[in-house]
Amino acid sequence: MRSDSPIIAVRDLLGRPLESLRLSVTDRCNLRCLYCMPEEDYTWLPRAELLTFEELTRLVEVFAFVGVRKIRLTGGEPLLRHDLHELVAMIAPNPRVDDIALTTNGVLLAEQAAGLRKAGLHRVTISLDTLRPDRFHAMTRRGDHARVLAGIAAAQRAGFTGTKLDAVIVRGVNDDELAGLIEFGRAHAAEVRFIEYMDVAGATQWSPERVLSRAEMLQRLEQRYGKITPAREDSAAPAERFFLPDGTVFGIIASTTAPFCSRCNRSRLTADGQWYRCLYATSGTDLRGPLRAGASSSALAEQISAIWSARTDRGAEQRKSERFRGAFVSLDELQRDPHLEMHTRGG
Ligand code: GTP
Ligand code: 5AD
Ligand code: SF4
Numbered sequence: 001m002r003s004d005s006p007i008i009a010v011r012d013l014l015g016r017p018l019e020s021l022r023l024s025v026t027d028r029c030n031l032r033c034l035y036c037m038p039e040e041d042y043t044w045l046p047r048a049e050l051l052t053f054e055e056l057t058r059l060v061e062v063f064a065f066v067g068v069r070k071i072r073l074t075g076g077e078p079l080l081r082h083d084l085h086e087l088v089a090m091i092a093p094n095p096r097v098d099d100i101a102l103t104t105n106g107v108l109l110a111e112q113a114a115g116l117r118k119a120g121l122h123r124v125t126i127s128l129d130t131l132r133p134d135r136f137h138a139m140t141r142r143g144d145h146a147r148v149l150a151g152i153a154a155a156q157r158a159g160f161t162g163t164k165l166d167a168v169i170v171r172g173v174n175d176d177e178l179a180g181l182i183e184f185g186r187a188h189a190a191e192v193r194f195i196e197y198m199d200v201a202g203a204t205q206w207s208p209e210r211v212l213s214r215a216e217m218l219q220r221l222e223q224r225y226g227k228i229t230p231a232r233e234d235s236a237a238p239a240e241r242f243f244l245p246d247g248t249v250f251g252i253i254a255s256t257t258a259p260f261c262s263r264c265n266r267s268r269l270t271a272d273g274q275w276y277r278c279l280y281a282t283s284g285t286d287l288r289g290p291l292r293a294g295a296s297s298s299a300l301a302e303q304i305s306a307i308w309s310a311r312t313d314r315g316a317e318q319r320k321s322e323r324f325r326g327a328f329v330s331l332d333e334l335q336r337d338p339h340l341e342m343h344t345r346g347g
Contacts, residue, residue, distance in 0.1 A: 008301070009067035012277075012311035018304075019236065020070040020266040021063050023056060024346035025081040027271055027338065031105050031140040033129070035168050035197055036342055038205045039331070043338045049272040053083075055291055057090040059269065062300045064096035066308070072101045074346035076271075079108035085119040092120025101125065103166075103347060107143050109151030113158040124155050125164040128192075130174045131184055139173065152188055163190040164251070169212045170197050178217060179224050186248050193239050193251035199319055200279060201329035201340040208325055214254035218242070236265040259316030267308070268346045274339050277308065280315025280328065284339060 011017050027045045029037060051059070060071060071091060078084060091100055101123040102116065109126065116124075128148060130136050136145035155163050165185050169175050178194065185192035194217055199206040221244075222228050231241040231249070238260050239251035268276045273288025285307055290300060319328065329340050338344050 008065065008305065010305045010308045012308050014262065014312060014314070016263070016311070017265050018063070018067050018267060018308045020072065021060070021068045022072045022074050022266060022268040022346040023060070024074050024076065024268065024271050024344065025056070025078045025084065025087065026050070026076045027341070027344040028080050029076040029105070029343055030080060030107055031077070031143045033105075033127075033140050033168075034173075034205060035170055035203055036200075036347060037202065042341075043335055045270070045272045045338060045344065049288070051271060051273050051288060051291075053087045053090055055273070055288070056087060058297070059273070059287060059291065059300070060091050060097065061094060062297050062304065064094055065297070065301045066305050069097060070099040070101070071097055072103060072346075074103045074268075076343050077105050077107070078102060079104055079112055081271075085112065085115040085121075088116055088119040088121045099123070103127075104151070105140075105143070106148035106151035108147075110147065110154040113151065113154040113160070117158040117160060121160075123162045123164075124160050125166055126152055126155065126190075127167070128152070128165040128181065128184070129167045129169075130177055131180050132177075135174060152190065156189060161189075163188075165190045165192045166195055166253075167192065168195045168197055169217065171210045171212045173210075175212045178221055182221075182244070182248060182250055185250065191241075191249055191251060193253055195253040196256040198255050198316070199325060199328045200342040201334060202342040204327045204331055204334075206327055211256050213257045214240075214252045215257070217252055236260070236263045255316050256320070259314070259320055261314035261317045264314070270339055270344055270346075274345075275304070275307075276339075276345055277311045278313035278315040279342075279345065280319065281313055282329075282340065 009017055088100060091097060099122055102121055103125045106126040129139055133145040167181050181192050197211045218228055225244045227245055229243045238253045238255060241249055241251045243249055274284040275287050276284040334340055
């Protein structure tokens with residue numbers, strides 16, 4: 001495949017283009033957030049099976065050829081992958097990729113922010129579920145809140161703009177912090193986004209009662225701040241944005257009560273090269289096998305196009321239509337196939 005070959009933009013059976021790829025660079029994490037990794041023990045992907053930076057870069061080239069323009073590095077915790085800045089520097093020169101972002105828990109960001117920015121990373125999204133160190137400890141069962149705050153400050157110092165702070169809101173756990181988090185975001189030039197607790201695989205403690213819906217979030221914020229105005233936007237991004245009366249912007253990702261499947265242009269690659277067309281997909285496509293067997297880039301692009309062209313996934317909408325909703329995948333199944341886990345396929 002030549003670097004000037006035309007892009008063959010592919011669409012799925014619901015007319016959705018393949019524009020965004022989430023690359024999980026490791027399944028390991030240094031936190032154990034209760035909404036994502038509530039268990040004591042996990043089955044990890046064997047290290048020898050992880051794609052090398054060269055292999056990841058090659059797959060990014062192939063995906064860019066079929067239309068991907070946005071790459072998001074995720075994990076597990078992506079900053080646990082050694083020398084991640086090198087991968088960023090390898091992807092950044094690709095002229096077809098116009099956005100490289102990172103989703104991180106922030107614990108290791110203070111050390112790495114400047115190097116990542118220099119390597120060509122465009123944006124960072126940092127998880128910040130609480131402003132209270134004691135609560136942080138209870139929610140993540142590891143880690144140091146102060147290091148996350150230092151990571152947020154370092155991102156700003158390193159010159160990142162468009163930084164987002166993601167907070168998964170769990171009723172009875174951190175739902176009293178909506179206003180506090182908005183104020184924090186305002187003070188740190190970052191946009192706060194509230195995420196409805198999702199019943200993704202791995203969220204074995206999920207129950208409908210623990211979800212604070214977008215409607216309820218807005219109602220509580222209106223009580224505090226007055227009228228909230230939705231921004232008019234037409235994008236494939238999962239977050240809807242809103243303005244407070246003073247112009248402060250925040251977002252809500254309502255994947256549980258109002259899924260964005262009809263606009264979903266994203267897919268995800270696990271650190272060992274399994275490609276999933278949907279966050280909720282229970283089976284994926286092994287790309288590492290053909291890659292290591294010497295498949296040409298055109299052959300890989302054709303395989304990806306064929307699979308995307310047949311895509312009908314709308315996992316979150318399907319979950320929403322279930323009458324009795326509990327954990328999506330049982331603990332037994334998760335132990336048998338760790339690829340189902342949210343922390344393996346990229347949060
Ligand atoms: P940008 O729009 O590029 O800033 O990224 P993003 O909005 O995709 O952000 P991010 O990666 O931080 O994802 C935020 C949250 O959206 C995740 O933590 C999930 O809760 C939710 N989300 C991300 N990807 C998916 C997906 O594929 N399906 C669904 N239903 N929800 C998702
Ligand atoms: N519900 C919503 N978001 C989740 N994440 C992980 N688990 C869940 C869940 N059950 C997302 C969060 C976190 C990112 C890594 O993955 O946004 O910040
Ligand atoms: Fe896309 Fe699947 Fe998430 Fe729906 S559930 S938004 S189709 S990845």
